Amino acid sequence: MALLLRNRIKLEAVRTRISRAPVAAPKPVQRSNYSTPSSTKSSSSLGLGLTLLGVTTFGALGYFYFDNPRASLYKLVVMPAIHAVLDGESAHRLAILMAKYGISPHDRVPDDPVLSVKVWGKTFANPIGLAAGCDKHAEAIDAMLAVGFGFVEVGSVTPKPQPGNPKPRMFRLHADKAVINRYGFNSEGHEAVSTRLRERLRRYIYTHQISAVAVDPAQKDSYGASVALPENIPRALVESKVLGINLGKNKLSSADDDEDYVEGVRKLGPMADYVVINISSPNTPGLRALQRREPLERLLKKVKSARDSELPHRPPLLVKIAPDVDDEQLQDVATVIQSVGFDGIVISNTTITRPKTLKSEYKITKEVGGLSGAPVFPLALETVRKFYALTKGAVPIVGCGGVRSADEAIAFARAGATLVQLYTSFGMEGPGVVADTKDELTKRLTAMGVRWTDLVGSDHKKGK
Secondary structure (H helix, E strand, C coil), X not given: CHHHHHHHHHHHHHHHHHHHCCCCCCCCCCCCXXXXXXXXXXXXXXXXXXXXXXXXXXHHHHHHHHCCCCCHHHHHHHHHHHHHHCCHHHHHXXXXXXXXXCCCCCCCCCXXXXXXXXXXXXXXXXXXXXXCCCCCCCCCHHHHHHHCCCEEEEEEXXXXXXXXXXXXXXXXXXXXXXXXXXXXXXXXXXXXXXXXXXXXXXXXHHHCCCCCCCCCHHHECCCCCECCCCCCXXXXXXXXXXXXXXXXXXXXXXXXXXXXXXXXXXXXXXXXXXXXXXXXXXXXXXXXXXXXXXXXXXXXXXXXXXXXXXXXXXXXXXXXXXXXXXXXXXXXXXXXXXXXXXXXXXXXXXXXXXXXXXXXXXXXXXXXXXXXXHHHHHHHHHHHHHHHHHHCCCCCXXXXXXXXXXXXHHHHHHHCCCEEEXXXXXXXXXXXXXXXXXXXXXXXXXXHCCCHHHHCCHHHHCCX
């Protein structure tokens, strides 16, 4: 009994010590600072995927925005920035080089049928063309057509290469939406332009596997391949688009020598949908004298004879005149064109006058050269109106001078122009001017319930 009592007392003492001992906190579970290989790979792939998706999306949106000529960025940001940094000629050259290498927008909106024109047996998807002087050396034809022009006119091209007049020779008149230039027919010459055009045709024939047609040696490229196309394919190489070639005269050629133009027809005519004889540049001494009746008749007869005898596809022949001709000269031009059988006329080139309405500083307006852009519009429009009346609409007219919107295009059409051209507004405002003009034309023609061709000469039909 005494033994049991002693054991119980010892047990109670042990319990008391245990209960009073401090209780240790549970030791936290040690977690590794490193993820497993599979989780690392998963998170890295997700991050890379999101980055690529963002870059791709941003790039695609950027591409489609910059590729769209209707993007306001061109008019509001790109063009003002270029004008602030580069002089007129440098900006012009940059634009051509970018277009040459495909860095230019594309109008992917089909032209509305109300804009379609058929003249000289050729279909124009729309009546808005690029005037000569922009793509002087035929470097950016495809890019300019892709911007949305219905036709592109390259040149002027002279037989021999010539540098033109000394620089500076191009001046912007921002306040007047105009330009003064005295380029002086700077040209790489017939040989360089011919080679460029023939190589373009050769690539097209090869890639489209077009059967060659019988041609003479003159119609072969540097590889000996045919550059002649079947008659149903335009030289523009785009359906319902047209390519014109504008011919000029070398500065050192004698005033009464017409061979520069005849040679141009022979050399470049095979690659043209139409050919323009430029006798109105104010920057080549003595050139405008060819607008007089006798020298004009002699010249046009020689050019037409060369075309008829040497060019099987017979591209239409046009002559380009100045807006400064007086009524007697205009009558002579109309008479000669009809008597010789020329196919059309471009009205007009730049003017040597300086309208009193000019707002730009005198130090710019006094520069020697031809004035183009908005101030030329009234002069060109009146000349178109008079010529249409003189010929009773028998000679197709290309109206050129100051076109920068649907307003000027419609005015030209009503005065008698079958087609219109622009250039200065294209250089001042950017590629959007082409798409904007077509869009507004489509809207207004549709609202009136007419087509473009219904407007041509309509002012005269109303007796205005």
